[in-house]
Amino acid sequence: xSNGKVITAEQLTKRFGDFVAVDHISFDVMKGxxxxxxxxxxxxxxxxxxxxxxxxxxxxxxATVAGFDVFKENEKIKKSIGYMSQxxxxxxxxxxxxNMEFYGGIYHKSDKFIKEKTTFILNELHLTKEGNxxxxxxxxxxxxxxxxxxxxxxxxxxxxxxxxxxxxxPVTRREFWNMIYQAADRGITVxxxxxxxxxxxxxxxxxxxxxxxxxALDTPSQxxxxxxxxxMDEVFLRLARKAVRAAD
Amino acid sequence: MRQxxxxxxxxxYHIWRDKRTMFILLGxxxxxxxxFGFALTNEVKNAKIxxxxxxxxxxxxxxxxxxxxSRYFDIEKNLVSYTQVEExxxxxxxxxxxxxxxxxxxxxxxxxxxxxxxIADASDPNTANQLTNYATxxxxxxxxxxxxxxxxxxxxxxxxxxLYNPQLKGAFNFVxxxxxxxxxxxxxxxxxxxxxxxxxxxxxxxxxxxxxxxxMVVLAKAVPYLLLSTINIASILLLSRYVLEVPINGSLxxxxxxxxxxxxxxxxxGLLISSMAGSQQAAMFISLIGMFLPTIxxxxxxxxxxxxxxxxxxxxxxxxxxxxxxxxxxxxxxxVGLHVIWKETLILGGMMLFFLxxxxxxxxxxxx
Numbered sequence: 316x317s318n319g320k321v322i323t324a325e326q327l328t329k330r331f332g333d334f335v336a337v338d339h340i341s342f343d344v345m346k347g348x349x350x351x352x353x354x355x356x357x358x359x360x361x362x363x364x365x366x367x368x369x370x371x372x373x374x375x376x377x378a379t380v381a382g383f384d385v386f387k388e389n390e391k392i393k394k395s396i397g398y399m400s401q402x403x404x405x406x407x408x409x410x411x412x413x414n415m416e417f418y419g420g421i422y423h424k425s426d427k428f429i430k431e432k433t434t435f436i437l438n439e440l441h442l443t444k445e446g447n448x449x450x451x452x453x454x455x456x457x458x459x460x461x462x463x464x465x466x467x468x469x470x471x472x473x474x475x476x477x478x479x480x481x482x483x484x485p486v487t488r489r490e491f492w493n494m495i496y497q498a499a500d501r502g503i504t505v506x507x508x509x510x511x512x513x514x515x516x517x518x519x520x521x522x523x524x525x526x527x528x529x530x531a532l533d534t535p536s537q538x539x540x541x542x543x544x545x546x547m548d549e550v551f552l553r554l555a556r557k558a559v560r561a562a563d
Numbered sequence: 564m565r566q567x568x569x570x571x572x573x574x575x576y577h578i579w580r581d582k583r584t585m586f587i588l589l590g591x592x593x594x595x596x597x598x599f600g601f602a603l604t605n606e607v608k609n610a611k612i613x614x615x616x617x618x619x620x621x622x623x624x625x626x627x628x629x630x631x632x633s634r635y636f637d638i639e640k641n642l643v644s645y646t647q648v649e650e651x652x653x654x655x656x657x658x659x660x661x662x663x664x665x666x667x668x669x670x671x672x673x674x675x676x677x678x679x680x681x682i683a684d685a686s687d688p689n690t691a692n693q694l695t696n697y698a699t700x701x702x703x704x705x706x707x708x709x710x711x712x713x714x715x716x717x718x719x720x721x722x723x724x725x726l727y728n729p730q731l732k733g734a735f736n737f738v739x740x741x742x743x744x745x746x747x748x749x750x751x752x753x754x755x756x757x758x759x760x761x762x763x764x765x766x767x768x769x770x771x772x773x774x775x776x777x778x779m780v781v782l783a784k785a786v787p788y789l790l791l792s793t794i795n796i797a798s799i800l801l802l803s804r805y806v807l808e809v810p811i812n813g814s815l816x817x818x819x820x821x822x823x824x825x826x827x828x829x830x831x832x833g834l835l836i837s838s839m840a841g842s843q844q845a846a847m848f849i850s851l852i853g854m855f856l857p858t859i860x861x862x863x864x865x866x867x868x869x870x871x872x873x874x875x876x877x878x879x880x881x882x883x884x885x886x887x888x889x890x891x892x893x894x895x896x897x898x899v900g901l902h903v904i905w906k907e908t909l910i911l912g913g914m915m916l917f918f919l920x921x922x923x924x925x926x927x928x929x930x931x
Binding site: 368369370390393394396398399400401402404405406407408409413416417418419420421422423449466475 | 565566568569570572573576577580581764765766768769770771772773774775
């Protein structure tokens with residue numbers, strides 16, 4: 316992790332046949348940063364993220380995650396990252412505690428670690444009473460917060476969040492972002508894709524993808540200055556209008 | 564290993580919490596065994612038979628020729644001793660043996676009366692019944708003809724012996740069939756569905772991002788269903804032994820070993836299907852149409868394979884249940900050992916390796 320860079324990408328590209336989903340993107344993510352990855356639907360955010368997580372093999376380019384090469388050191392990367400998918404990543408027919416026990420086990424954590432961590436998280440989320448309830452009986456907002464807790468259960472260096480707040484009310488979204496801040500304060504680097512522009516304001520730095528390319532990358536305030544915009548929303552619209560690719 | 568056990572534990576929670584599915588999985592074999600009373604009958608053509616001719620005279624030669632000429636029978640072998648009869652049945656090559664006693668023709672001409680014995684493989688009772696009926700009809704036909712020719716009342720008594728299943732119980736036939744069907748359903752369909760479910764829910768992605776190796780995920784998914792299947796094997800065998808009174812004539816250990824082998828084949832197929840199917844419904848349809856129908860149609864359990872046109876007979880060879888059905892029948896009812904069914908066992912083993920390798924390979928490709 317030289318120079319405090321936890322993720323580096325150089326000319327990273329993914330093709331599906333003739334279609335270039337991600338087109339030579341380059342960026343660095345610093346330790347402890349909340350890195351926002353913005354783009355319209357179909358801009359290539361998820362594909363880029365999947366390459367960094369080892370779910371998809373890049374066609375060309377270079378990238379390292381937590382200091383490990385995405386081509387060769389996939390297994391090492393997996394130990395250092397957490398991931399929360401766009402879809403729901405908890406088991407609905409398991410209780411809250413069972414979910415945590417399962418994910419702890421998958422990451423080779425000891426029984427003691429799992430127990431302490433579970434108690435800690437349930438306290439933090441004020442869910443102590445709900446520990447033995449099935450996940451499906453909880454409201455969506457709680458599930459989402461739990462899913463995030465589970466994604467960082469094994470204390471990874473980096474956590475990847477793929478549109479984590481879809482379908483959640485603004486209050487819960489605010490609470491969710493507080494959790495992200497807390498994780499970042501503990502030194503966990505957060506890599507988050509979103510298309511909510513208010514969320515972009517919360518990020519340390521933001522990259523905006525249009526048609527598979529990174530069109531802009533800076534802090535939210537700097538971006539607003541550069542594009543002479545009052546909000547991130549305006550910045551985004553100005554950039555995204557250039558898109559030729561149809562949204563999916 | 565820790566990952567592996569965490570995963571299996573989780574899998575058991577899924578099964579345990581889904582009471583309806585669990586009830587179906589464990590209750591279905593019981594229900595099927597109890598209601599599956601009658602297998603459908605069908606016409607048998609060109610059944611292979613053996614002749615033990617202790618007389619070798621004009622009458623027996625003529626009768627043998629007529630049996631052979633009919634569309635029902637083909638003489639596979641001429642035997643020389645009574646002990647060979649049993650041997651041929653155990654090899655599974657013949658369905659019926661016709662035994663002419665010594666002095667058949669003389670008895671017939673001098674005493675106007677002769678005996679012929681028909682021995683059938685009644686582990687498949689419907690076929691056995693039909694074959695003896697056909698043979699009897701042909702013999703009666705011959706008897707009537709010589710009676711008319713010589714204007715004397717000749718009688719040929721046919722004596723029947725139903726080997727392995729003297730009371731012609733249908734259970735002898737459907738127990739092996741039900742075993743094949745239940746194991747296939749539990750293993751293939753349920754495994755395919757649960758893996759595809761994880762894909763649909765998005766949890767599979769999380770699993771693939773974790774340090775758990777994909778091969779481990781696949782194997783851990785299969786283990787709980789292997790355990791469930793052993794419960795099913797036990798319940799079917801107990802029910803058939805003590806409720807339907809079907810004997811287990813061969814080695815129980817061999818029978819269980821072969822059943823587990825078939826379970827592994829089914830599990831591998833389930834894993835393979837899960838790598839092809841995009842949704843739970845698709846997984847279910849592929850399992851039902853790709854596995855279930857061939858099992859019912861082509862395993863020999865409902866319709867005798869030997870009557871089917873050649874293309875179907877060839878296709879039936881790739882249906883794992885056909886081999887397993889033969890194995891169960893041979894071990895359970897005929898009481899033969901591994902030396903007779905080694906070929907079927909090898910075929911099942913080969914199928915398992917093939918499907919499993921393919922499934923794991925395909926699973927990895929999806930990752931990249």
